[in-house]
Amino acid sequence: KQEVTQIPAALSVPEGENLVLNCSFTDSAIYNLQWFRQDPGKGLTSLLLIQSSQREQTSGRLNASLDKSSGRSTLYIAASQPGDSATYLCAVRGGVNFGNEKLTFGTGTRLTIIP
Amino acid sequence: ETGVTQTPRHLVMGMTNKKSLKCEQHLGHNAMYWYKQSAKKPLELMFVYNFKEQTENNSVPSRFSPECPNSSHLFLHLHTLQPEDSALYLCASSPAGVDYGYTFGSGTRLTVV
Numbered sequence: 001k002q003e004v005t006q007i008p009a010a011l012s013v014p015e016g017e018n019l020v021l022n023c024s025f026t027d028s029a030i031y032n033l034q035w036f037r038q039d040p041g042k043g044l045t046s047l048l049l050i051q052s053s054q055r056e057q058t059s060g061r062l063n064a065s066l067d068k069s070s071g072r073s074t075l076y077i078a079a080s081q082p083g084d085s086a087t088y089l090c091a092v093r094g095g096v097n098f099g100n101e102k103l104t105f106g107t108g109t110r111l112t113i114i115p
Numbered sequence: 116e117t118g119v120t121q122t123p124r125h126l127v128m129g130m131t132n133k134k135s136l137k138c139e140q141h142l143g144h145n146a147m148y149w150y151k152q153s154a155k156k157p158l159e160l161m162f163v164y165n166f167k168e169q170t171e172n173n174s175v176p177s178r179f180s181p182e183c184p185n186s187s188h189l190f191l192h193l194h195t196l197q198p199e200d201s202a203l204y205l206c207a208s209s210p211a212g213v214d215y216g217y218t219f220g221s222g223t224r225l226t227v228v
Contacts, residue, residue: 043205044207091217106157
């Protein structure tokens with residue numbers, strides 16, 4: 001069974017700082033990994049999708065890396081802004097060990113940017 | 116808007132009621148999903164449909180009944196729910212194939228009283 005862990009569960013940083021969110025998964029036979037953002041009471045917004053053959057993806061101030069062999073991904077946010085405050089979710093799409101439809105989620109990191 | 120629309124946004128229902136959640140996408144995706152998000156727990160996959168056919172039922176109680184009349188629409192019919200079923204229900208879609216990401220709707224906040 002795939003398990004996804006996100007550390008820390010909550011993080012508060014002053015505005016302008018760079019920060020890193022961590023995600024780890026137990027089964028490395030994944031197809032891809034997706035980072036989402038969720039605002040309180042809202043749905044999920046996709047931020048970045050990394051295929052298993054890729055090492056990183058970038059979008060604006062966001063950079064996500066993937067080390068499939070070690071079962072780890074990081075989301076780097078540069079020059080943080082108060083609007084970045086949200087919960088960030090990591091999800092992996094299962095591979096050979098179980099159904100490829102399954103997107104397994106971590107419990108998220110709740111990020112607060114202090115103005 | 117992400118392209119996946121869920122209605123209603125909020126729903127309060129009694130334990131003896133019958134209600135339905137609706138999800139609609141016009142992204143041309145062929146796979147649709149229902150997820151449940153409860154407080155302090157990871158998102159839980161409930162059902163998967165590929166090309167209108169159910170391909171996954173993740174041990175969901177029969178008081179939840181999905182319906183997928185076509186590739187653009189997905190319903191979740193609810194009856195005789197319990198208070199512990201109160202949660203945010205999220206619909207998602209994706210193109211067929213494993214190389215694609217999911218697109219989620221805004222969810223329906225369900226409260227069972």
